[in-house]
Amino acid sequence: MDERQLRILRELGELGSVTAVAEALLVTPSAISQQLRLLQRAIPVPLTERQGRRLVLTDAGQALAGAAVEVETALARARHAVEEFVGQPDGEVSVAAFHSAGAAFFPLLLRALAGPGGPVVRLADEDVPQEDFPRLTREYDVVLAHRLDHAPPWPDTVARTTLLREPLDVAMPADHPLAAESRVTPRDVADQPWIAVHDGFPVLAVIEAIAAAAGRRPHLAHRINEFAVVAEAVAAGGGIALMPRWTMRPHPALVLKPLSGVQARRHIDALYRPERTARTAVRTVLTELRRAARGIQNAGP
Amino acid sequence: MDERQLRILRELGELGSVTAVAEALLVTPSAISQQLRLLQRAIPVPLTERQGRRLVLTDAGQALAGAAVEVETALARARHAVEEFVGQPDGEVSVAAFHSAGAAFFPLLLRALAGPGGPVVRLADEDVPQEDFPRLTREYDVVLAHRLDHAPPWPDTVARTTLLREPLDVAMPADHPLAAESRVTPRDVADQPWIAVHDGFPVLAVIEAIAAAAGRRPHLAHRINEFAVVAEAVAAGGGIALMPRWTMRPHPALVLKPLSGVQARRHIDALYRPERTARTAVRTVLTELRRAARGIQNAGP
DNA sequence: ACGATCATTTAGTGGCACTACATCGTCCCT
DNA sequence: AGGGACGATGTAGTGCCACTAAATGATCGT
Structure with missing residues (x-):
């Protein structure tokens, strides 16, 4: 039968x-x-x-x-x-982000998709070394990842949408001698003690480039991944650090100074398996992420 | 797919x-x-x-x-x-019967299967010539049919259960000269005007046998199929008739006298397609019909 | 009684799901 | 590291099964 x-x-x-x-x-x-x-x-x-x-x-x-x-x-x-x-517009969409992207994007995403009839986002923070971001797309529909301007691009196995090209500024206490300048050069900061990320994480290469531009070896005083912790350490006089211009909530005791002479910028990309965009809900989330990125970029300058 | x-x-x-x-x-x-x-x-x-x-x-x-x-x-x-x-015990079971069988069996069947959980019977009267009874099993689950003792058996295409072997008695007005006898012989009734059924219906052959046993040609005064009508005609002096002993409600103005010397009996059979007994509900109805037949037979003598 | 319509039977054929075997990638072990 | 076990996949070949074509049988309409 x-x-x-x-x-x-x-x-x-x-x-x-x-x-x-x-x-x-x-x-x-x-x-x-x-x-x-x-x-x-x-x-x-x-x-x-x-x-x-x-x-x-x-x-x-x-x-x-x-x-x-x-x-x-x-x-x-x-x-x-x-x-x-x-085609279900109100399906579940899982989104992973590294810490600072999560801090900046998650609130906007939640607010934009709060109403009924839209996707239900499942948010998660995932801070992993650079090369592990693509792998996360197995588990999440959308992965917010960052890489430096000059770093090798993401592998072809994942699709990407660039959300932000965000400058990295030098963060220092408001009473730091360099705080009077409007911008700083590699020579200004090459000898300063740095608070850097752990090995393998994106921002580290910029510090090395800055030191190289000044012909020095960088002085890595501390290794802290989490920017909020970094900010507190900088404010307490532990050293200077590179910090993203837009995605960090400004710390009251810190100032950010643009770097000149060195391309210090990171890409914040949304990574995803191409086939997952077949889902309406996933496309909706990607659209909202792009809109959020515009909001973040405009709120900064 | x-x-x-x-x-x-x-x-x-x-x-x-x-x-x-x-x-x-x-x-x-x-x-x-x-x-x-x-x-x-x-x-x-x-x-x-x-x-x-x-x-x-x-x-x-x-x-x-x-x-x-x-x-x-x-x-x-x-x-x-x-x-x-x-296997559904409370399915629908269609039952057809010729008139007198319906009059006798239908009330018993309805009463026996009145409760919930049992089959739902759909009753219908169907008075057809002898040879058409088997065909009715196409339309009904169970068909109550009658045939005379000596008539050719039902074809092999249908299964049968004999419910009753019912004597056919001679019905006459209570004030008829023969009403004094306890039984009547073919010779007694051969010259009487008969009220017979239409051609092709079962009972006719018996009248012809009675006349043949007495060496006469039967005198067929009227042709009435429906026994209730026959009873009224007999009571009104229209002639005598053969009537079933058990399945007719006794008419107050009539008496029934057994025939001797001639086998005057009809079979009342339940006909059905064998495969229909696969249904529990159909088997239940057949069982109830057999029980009803015992009741009818016992209520008579 | 005839042709028309409908169902079934038979023989034969093409497509497809399967097996056997080989290959490739991944994990585990020491 | 590197080999062996395990798991998935690709390829060639085979057997089964749903189908077609054509003939037969049954029934209807006129």
């Missing part, structure tokens, strides 16, 4: 003759007759009976044909299940 | 590896892999993805697998639909 045989039985119930079923299903009456015989072989009571020269369903056949309708309904639902999943 | 492919997808979601699915479905992993590929060909978004060396479902795959469960459920219901129909 398979789907086709049930289909044939149901059509026979509705059309009332083997020939009509054959025409409806675009096969010969012989094929219909044979399939009905096979179906009957599996059932101990007659499903059909002759009525004159036509073939009609018995009561048992009608009972089975009724069940066949449910099978076809379920099958039709299955055939549309993927489209529905894909 | 057919049932098997959906089954494979669902199993992959539950078992988590192609090999496990292959073992569960008793085929080679290659077959599973190929079927998954075919299923994927019909769907624009990935249903599966590699996780290490194993294959797991994507979210879209899980959505489809969920729909697949519904398909399998519907299919399982279909596979049991016939048994359920067959």
Whole structure:
């Protein structure tokens, strides 16, 4: 008893003759007759009976044909299940972000998608070394990742949308001698004690570039990944640090000074598997992320 | 996208590896892999993805697998639909009867099956010539038919249960000269005017046998099929008639006298297609008919 | 009684799901 | 590191099954 045989039985119930079923299903009456015989072989009571020269369903056949309708309904639902999943505007979308991107984007995303009828976002923070960001797209629909301007681009296995190209400024206490300048040069800061990120994290290479531009070896006083912690350490006089211009809430005791002479900028990209954008909900989230990025960029300057 | 492919997808979601699915479905992993590929060909978004060396479902795959469960459920219901129909104790059972059998059996049947949980009987009267009774089993689950003792048996295409072997007595007005006798002989009644049934109906042959036993030609005064009408005609002096001993409500102005010397008995049989007894409800009705027949037979003498 | 319509049977064919075998990628172990 | 186990996939070949074509049988209309 398979789907086709049930289909044939149901059509026979509705059309009332083997020939009509054959025409409806675009096969010969012989094929219909044979399939009905096979179906009957599996059932101990007659499903059909002759009525004159036509073939009609018995009561048992009608009972089975009724069940066949449910099978076809379920099958039709299955055939549309993927489209529905894909087109569902209020599905769940998982978004991962490194810390500072999360701090900047998550509130905007939550506010933009608060209403009903939109995607339900599942947010998570994930701070991983640069090369691990693409892997996260296995687990999350959208991954906010950062990389430096000159760093190797993301592998082709993931698609990306650049949300921000954010300058990295030098953060220092408001009473620092360099705080009087409007911008700082590599030579100004090369000898300062740095508060840097751990090895493998994106911002480190910029510090090395700054030191190299001044012909020095950088003095890495501390290794702190989390910018909020870095800010407190800088404010307490632990050293200077590179900090993002827009995605960090300004610390009252710190000032940010633009660097000149060295390209200090990071990309904040949304990474995702291309096929996941088949889902309306995912595309909606990506659109909202781009809008949020514009908001962040305009709020800064 | 057919049932098997959906089954494979669902199993992959539950078992988590192609090999496990292959073992569960008793085929080679290659077959599973190929079927998954075919299923994927019909769907624009990935249903599966590699996780290490194993294959797991994507979210879209899980959505489809969920729909697949519904398909399998519907299919399982279909596979049991016939048994359920067959085993349902409270299904509809159609019963046809010729007039006098209906008058005798229908009330008993209705009373016996009045409670809930039992079959719902659909009763109909059908008075047809002898040879048409078997044909009625196409339309009714059970057909109460009558035939004379010596008449040819029912064809093999129908099954039968003999409910009653009912004597046919001679009905006459209570003030008839023969009413004094305890039984009557063919010679007694051969010259009487008969009220007989129409041609082709069962009882006629007995009258002809009675006349033949007395060496006469029967005098057929009237042709009335319906026994209630016959009874009134006899009471009004229109002639004598053969009437069933048990299945007719006694007429106050008539007496019934047994015939001697001639086998005057009719069978009341329940006819049915053998396969219809697969239904519990039909068997219940047949059982109740047999019980009703015992009641009728015992109430008579 | 005839042709028309409908269902079924038979023989034959093409497509498809499967197996067997080989290959490739991943994990684990020492 | 590197080899062995495990898991998935690709390829060639095979057997089954749904189908077509044509003939036969049954029933209807006129």
